Every structure is written in C-alpha cells, then in structure tokens.
Amino acid sequence: MALEDTPRLGCGRSIDHLWSTLDAPAGEHEEHCAHCRDARARMIQLRQATAALKDAEANDPAFTPRRSVRDSIMDIARTEARRSRLLAVQDHDGGTTEISEQALSTVVRFAAAGVPGIQARRCRIDVSTAEKPSPTMGTHDATGGSLHPMVIDLRVAAAPKIHIPHTVSVLRHQIGISIARSVGIYPVTINITVEDLYDD
Amino acid sequence: MTEEVTPAAAITSQFIASLAARAALETPGVLRLESTLNDVLSRLRLAAMEPTPDPANELGGCRRDSVWAEINGGIAHVHLEIATDIAHRALAVSDAVRERVRQGICNTGVGAGSIDISILAIENQPTQG
Numbered sequence: 001m002a003l004e005d006t007p008r009l010g011c012g013r014s015i016d017h018l019w020s021t022l023d024a025p026a027g028e029h030e031e032h033c034a035h036c037r038d039a040r041a042r043m044i045q046l047r048q049a050t051a052a053l054k055d056a057e058a059n060d061p062a063f064t065p066r067r068s069v070r071d072s073i074m075d076i077a078r079t080e081a082r083r084s085r086l087l088a089v090q091d092h093d094g095g096t097t098e099i100s101e102q103a104l105s106t107v108v109r110f111a112a113a114g115v116p117g118i119q120a121r122r123c124r125i126d127v128s129t130a131e132k133p134s135p136t137m138g139t140h141d142a143t144g145g146s147l148h149p150m151v152i153d154l155r156v157a158a159a160p161k162i163h164i165p166h167t168v169s170v171l172r173h174q175i176g177i178s179i180a181r182s183v184g185i186y187p188v189t190i191n192i193t194v195e196d197l198y199d200d
Numbered sequence: 201m202t203e204e205v206t207p208a209a210a211i212t213s214q215f216i217a218s219l220a221a222r223a224a225l226e227t228p229g230v231l232r233l234e235s236t237l238n239d240v241l242s243r244l245r246l247a248a249m250e251p252t253p254d255p256a257n258e259l260g261g262c263r264r265d266s267v268w269a270e271i272n273g274g275i276a277h278v279h280l281e282i283a284t285d286i287a288h289r290a291l292a293v294s295d296a297v298r299e300r301v302r303q304g305i306c307n308t309g310v311g312a313g314s315i316d317i318s319i320l321a322i323e324n325q326p327t328q329g
Contacts, residue, residue: 073237076235076236077237080236080237083321090291090294094312094314094315095278095314095315095316095317096316097291097316097319098316098317098318098319099290099319099322102321103319103320103321103322104322106286106321106323107286147291181289182287182288182289182322183289183290183291183322184290184291184292185291
C-alpha cells in the first residue's frame with residue numbers, strides 16, 4: 001500500500017504549509033483546530049529557540065552547523081510535529097504502551113481509503129485512562145494488560161450519489177477491523193461526521 | 201550513567217540500553233527504533249562536548265538510539281521508541297518486545313523493572329530491492 005509522503009497533521013493540513021505561514025495570522029481552521037493550534041505553538045517555540053541560538057552564534061564559525069546536520073534536525077522536528085500526541089493505550093504490570101495519534105490516524109485513513117465514495121479529513125483519537133476498563137471486547141489483552149477505551153472521531157467528505165448510511169456503516173466496520181488488526185484493540189466508539197461533498 | 205555491582209558483574213545503563221535496542225530490533229514487527237529530537241540533540245551534545253565520553257562520569261540514565269535505560273536499586277527501567285509494521289498488531293509487537301527485553305535484562309543478573317514502549321509510527325514494511 002502506498003502512504004502519502006507529504007508530512008501532515010492529524011487534521012490533514014500540511015506541516016510544511018503550516019511552517020511556511022507561521023508569520024501570518026492563524027486562519028479560521030487553524031484557530032479552531034487542536035492539531036493546528038498545538039503544532040503552531042510548538043513551531044513558534046521551536047523557531048524562537050532556534051532564533052535565539054542563531055543570534056548567539058551567528059558570528060562564530062565554530063557554531064555553524066553543516067547542512068546535513070541542519071537537515072537532519074529539521075526532518076526530525078517535522079516528524080515530531082506530525083506525530084501529535086502520545087496516547088496511553090495499554091497498562092501492563094511490566095510497563096506501559098503508548099501509540100502516537102498520528103500512527104493511529106494512519107491506520108484509520110488507510111481503512112477509509114478502501115471505502116469507495118469516502119475521503120477522510122480530520123481525524124482525532126482519544127483514549128480514556130480515567131475509565132476503569134470494562135470486560136468488553138478490546139479492553140483486556142491476552143497478556144493480562146488493561147487496554148484503555150479508544151474513541152475515534154473522523155470527519156469525511158462523501159461523493160455524490162452514494163448511499164450515506166450504508167457507506168458510513170461500511171466505513172465504521174472497516175475502521176474497527178483495521179484498528180483491531182494493526183493495533184490489537186477494538187475502538188469502543190467510532191464517530192463519523194459527513195461534513196462535505198466532493199466530486200468524483 | 202548509573203553503574204551498579206551485581207553478584208556477577210558491574211552492569212551499566214548503557215549496556216542495558218544496547219541490549220534493549222538489540223532485543224527490539226530482533227522482534228518481528230519492529231521496523232526500526234524511531235529517532236526523536238532528543239536523540240539527535242543527545243548525539244550532537246556527545247559529538248560536540250564529549251569526543252571521548254567517559255561513561256563513569258555520566259550521571260543518571262543513559263539515552264542511546266531511541267532507548268533510555270536506568271538502573272536504580274538493582275532494577276533496570278527501560279523506555280523504547282519504535283516504529284511497527286502495519287501488518288503486525290502493534291500491541292502484540294509491544295508485548296513481544298517487552299518480554300524479550302525483560303528476558304535479556306534478567307540474564308544480566310539485574311532485575312527488570314518497568315519497560316515502557318512508545319510506538320511512534322505504524323507503517324508498511326519497506327519493499328526490498
């Protein structure tokens with residue numbers, strides 16, 4: 001399967017675009033989107049930190065990094081912004097397991113890509129560590145660990161002429177199966193919002 | 201880096217980190233140890249300030265290639281950051297890594313404490329060729 005190379009946030013916005021427009025005021029989407037707000041705040045902090053370093057060391061040749069070093073750091077920084085939050089999905093006697101929201105979104109988007117007439121847009125995933133795990137499917141694993149309930153909120157665009165209730169039902173099923181297969185937990189809730197139409 | 205004497209040998213947190221990294225990479229479903237900005241900065245710091253690092257002078261835990269390890273009171277605690285193959289169940293991979301690391305630590309004579317795992321990416325296995 002082919003996964004998109006462009007680094008994107010969980011809401012689908014390009015990280016490079018966000019970085020290049022950091023000087024401009026936040027748009028309507030960026031003001032209300034938790035992914036964009038968080039990424040912008042982190043990028044501003046990163047830029048302030050790098051600017052301070054640059055100012056302090058600008059005239060010292062000893063502190064001029066090689067291009068390869070600078071590129072490595074920026075690659076990693078972009079990757080970290082894309083990963084978004086780390087979600088604690090499993091408590092185990094021997095330790096915990098966290099999964100990045102971006103990694104889980106990748107699985108959700110891949111599942112959505114296999115449903116004709118649907119385009120995935122914003123995806124937000126949460127786990128509840130406050131709730132005591134219930135004995136339903138997906139809340140205890142084979143090794144005795146506790147799996148925290150996972151809730152997926154996905155916004156999609158739909159093609160005209162599809163039967164939306166049926167398609168959404170298929171999509172919800174596919175997401176549940178994909179998360180179970182690729183992660184090992186069955187989401188307790190999959191909320192799907194059809195927010196727009198797109199042309200085939 | 202912490203160094204503690206066990207009945208058999210002195211085990212360093214750097215050794216535990218290396219052992220954990222190897223155990224993770226040998227686990228089916230693990231694509232790689234996933235670098236973070238902390239790793240890059242840690243490497244830069246070592247390269248810039250400690251060309252010939254003296255492990256005995258380093259205090260606290262050891263961070264090495266996406267693995268952090270610390271030995272405290274004869275118990276080793278480890279945190280790994282990995283990427284997993286989408287064809288494998290991520291939590292099953294995590295459990296397998298934890299068990300391999302735990303077994304490896306126990307073989308050193310040090311006790312195994314918490315082994316926390318962060319899965320930072322779930323991706324396709326790159327095609328060979």
